[in-house]
Amino acid sequence: MRIAVVLLLAALSTACAVNPVTGRRQLMLVSEQQAISDSKEAYVAEMTQLGQKGKLSQDKALIKRVEAITGKLVAQAIKFRPETESWEWSVKVIAEPETVNAFCMAGGRMAMYTGLIEKLDASDDEIAQVMGHEIGHALSNHTAEKMSVAMATSTGVALLGVAQRDNPLAVSAGAMAAAVAVQLPNSRTAESEADTIGIELAAKAGYDPRAAVTLWKKMAEVSGSSNFDWLSTHPAPGKRQDALAKLVPKMEPYYRDPAPRPSYTLRN
Numbered sequence: 390m391r392i393a394v395v396l397l398l399a400a401l402s403t404a405c406a407v408n409p410v411t412g413r414r415q416l417m418l419v420s421e422q423q424a425i426s427d428s429k430e431a432y433v434a435e436m437t438q439l440g441q442k443g444k445l446s447q448d449k450a451l452i453k454r455v456e457a458i459t460g461k462l463v464a465q466a467i468k469f470r471p472e473t474e475s476w477e478w479s480v481k482v483i484a485e486p487e488t489v490n491a492f493c494m495a496g497g498r499m500a501m502y503t504g505l506i507e508k509l510d511a512s513d514d515e516i517a518q519v520m521g522h523e524i525g526h527a528l529s530n531h532t533a534e535k536m537s538v539a540m541a542t543s544t545g546v547a548l549l550g551v552a553q554r555d556n557p558l559a560v561s562a563g564a565m566a567a568a569v570a571v572q573l574p575n576s577r578t579a580e581s582e583a584d585t586i587g588i589e590l591a592a593k594a595g596y597d598p599r600a601a602v603t604l605w606k607k608m609a610e611v612s613g614s615s616n617f618d619w620l621s622t623h624p625a626p627g628k629r630q631d632a633l634a635k636l637v638p639k640m641e642p643y644y645r646d647p648a649p650r651p652s653y654t655l656r657n
Contacts, residue, residue, distance in 0.1 A: 408529050409470055411582050415534045424533035425496035429477065432498040436481055446482035446503060455482050455501055456655055458517050461594035463497070463653040466524050468593075469586070473497065473528065479656040480520075489611075493523035495532035509607045514600035517591040525586030531579050581632070588636050589643065595650040598640035601633040 406417035467474045476497035488504040592598045
């Protein structure tokens with residue numbers, strides 16, 4: 390046991406990487422490529438199960454709307470990290486009107502729940518802020534970071550153990566770790582990074598940065614009336630709206646730029 394502890398401490402002391410966007414040092418017991426592989430397995434299994442249950446939206450207009458917004462964001466994301474052009478960027482709309490949630494896993498696989506749009510009566514600008522924020526997590530390698538933290542903490546190990554005992558998706562331990570990582574709360578540092586990246590992605594894609602502030606106002610107003618999963622994994626400290634409001638003037642030139650806004654064709 391002592392040897393195992395020593396080896397774990399040694400691994401933790403050396404398993405560091407640098408956030409590819411911000412330059413912040415991160416604990417990395419899982420490589421980004423491994424996180425992408427595990428996330429793909431978890432995502433495909435989850436979407437397959439949701440499809441079998443009839444929970445993938447068939448609303449063509451809504452799907453087109455989400456894809457159009459997300460495609461513009463991804464085009465900007467690739468400018469942040471050109472190597473991500475090879476990611477399998479895709480988005481699904483999950484038909485759960487009571488669930489306010491969205492995510493982007495390692496490798497660019499995304500989902501948005503209809504509850505987020507319906508409960509918030511979200512504008513295109515606000516949807517762009519949500520998805521830009523989620524893409525910011527992926528660009529910053531937060532999935533691998535959360536998987537690493539989960540592996541290094543008793544809470545994460547316990548959650549993974551429960552997930553493996555009750556595993557309806559029949560996926561590998563790595564995929565379960567990726568799925569658990571999505572469910573774990575983000576650190577304030579990770580949230581700040583995703584906020585900053587997301588509002589810039591959205592502004593450069595042609596979406597009003599002021600929507601980042603109105604989005605969180607709406608979140609606060611309706612958080613007690615629905616299954617607010619997004620707040621459980623995206624803690625919102627009181628100063629968050631103020632921090633986003635301070636970023637708005639810096640984002641305005643990107644938003645006002647008259648240049649064409651390219652779009653990326655998402656995979657099905």
